[in-house]
Each structure stands twice: as structure tokens, then as C-alpha cells.
Amino acid sequence: MSILLQSGLFGLGPPCSIAINFEDAETRKQASVKRESGQTELVPLFHGQDTVAGEVRIEPLPGKKIEHTGVKIELIGQIELFFDRGNFYDFTSLVRELDIPGEISQRKIYPFEFQNVEMQYESYNGVNVRLRYILRVTVSRNYSSNIVKEKDFWVRNILKEPEINNTIKMEVGIEDCLHIEFEYNKSKYHLKDVVIGKIYFLLVRIKIKHMELEIRRRESTGSGPNTYNESETLAKYEVMDGAPVRGECIPIRLFLSPYDLTPTYRNINNKFSVKYFLNLVLVDEEDRRYFKQQEITLFRSE
DSSP: OEEETTTTTTTTTTEEEEEEETTTTTTTTTTEEEEETSOOEEEEEEEETOOOEEEEEEEOOOTTEESSSSEEEEEEEEEEEETTTEEEEEEEEEEEEESEEEOOSSSSEEEEEOOOOOOOOOOOEEESSSEEEEEEEEOOOSSSOOEEEEEEEOOOOHHHHSSSOOOOEEEEEEETTTEEEEEEEEEEETTTTTEEEEEEEEEEEEEEEEEEEEEEEEEESSOGOOEEEEEEEEEEEEEOOOOOOOOEEEEEEEEEETTTOOOOOOEETEEEEEEEEEEEEEETTTOEEEEEEEEEEEEOOO
């Protein structure tokens, strides 16, 4: 049994305070992270293969001393699926022993270092899944609850531009009513990129009222029959307002930077995937909707 420092147990707080500080906290970049409560929090930002180092400060309350069977710090990467809330799947777990059994009667400072940590997955807060990295300090005790303090940090990974990046060309139509071609300049985009394309109207025999381009994210969690898909529309861009005519060509220019996008994640630790789609939607005068969806790959660049 453990006491998490933030909460205490039955109204009784722990007999000490614990602080976890990163050694380069003042100069390290921070990521703005939205919590479940809707509030935004700044947390330290790391990249895969970074060294995670700093110090742990443990300070007993006045007049208190802590007998313990050891102090340790863990660096943990874990995935939590919200339909399986409370069960965490650890994909990374590193431990450093900070102190041998004894007692703490005054402030103690323990340096720690995890060198060149393999953090291959990015941190992610989704609709049904969360991937997080934490530092966890545990003061183990024989006859009382363990004292635990956790600190989150965020991980992002930079990828090289893909060597092969083909254009997307597709035709869509309704027999004898509508025939259009659309073309996007590439299939893989970095998060600050611009989607450039064209739409050609080859046959128009229905009265189109307007046309828009959507960016859609599909988050898939679980596997097999227990797969949960959650789709959300992140952006809508009006391509055209009014009826097109045969032979007309409509240009597309959609900036990605204003939107809250992540890279494409494929089968992360066999637990979840995140995919992105460009969805072309046409609406006729009777409010019937015609759409064509095309997957694109997003990646993070410098």
C-alpha cells in the first residue's frame, strides 16, 4: 500500500515532502498539455535518447523522522486505455536505487541520472487512450504505507523527411451525374506543412451548393473484436461556395499549423493507432452529402 503525496490517507498527510527537479529545468523547453479537467499545464519536454537527470529532495516535517527500507526512483513509460481504466501497461521501466535502508531525520538530496533513455513513443493524450512518461520516487517502509511522489514529463520525436512522398490522385463520381478528380501534392506532411491540391470537375449534372475539405483524426484502441474507433473532425476548410461548372478547376491550400495535430501513430505497443484523413465533402441543394476520404501521413520535423 502506498500514500501518494498529493492526497494523503484518511486525511493524514505523509511525514515528509518530496520534490523531483530536473537538472536543466530553467533552460529546457516545455510542452503545453491539456489535462482531463480541461486545464492546460506546462511540463518539461524531452526527445528520444535524451538523458533524464536531476535531483530528489526529501524533507521530513518538523519533529518527524522517517524510517525506511530503501528509496528508489523509476522512469516509467506507460499506456492507459480508458475502457480499461486503472490498468497501466508499462513499455519502459528503469530503476535507480537512491538510498539503502535507514532513517531520514533532515533534508536529504539525491542526484539521479537515466542516460540516453530509449523513448521511442511520443506522449499522447487522446479520447480513449493516454501514453505518458513519469518519474516516480518511492520511500519504502516496513510498518507504514510507502510514500510515493510522481512527476510527469513529455516526449516528442523528430523524424527525417521521407525520401518517397508520392502525390495523391483520385477520381470520384456518381454515374452520369458527377465526375471529379482531385489531386494533392503529396501524401506525407509535417505538422506545420501546407496541403496544396486541385479539384477538377469533369461532369456536373447535380446542383452542388458548396464543398469543403475536412481534416479527420481516427483513434483506434484495443484489438480484434475489442477495437474501439473514435473519429473527430479537427478542421473544416471551405473550398467552394456555389455551383461549379464542367471543366472548372478549384485550387486547395490548407495550412496545418493552426490545428492541434499529432504525428500518425501506427500500432503503438499493440495498444492503439492514430490516423489522419483528408475528407472531401460536397453538399447539393437538397442537402445530400457526397464525400471521399483519403488517408495522409503526418510526421514531426524540426
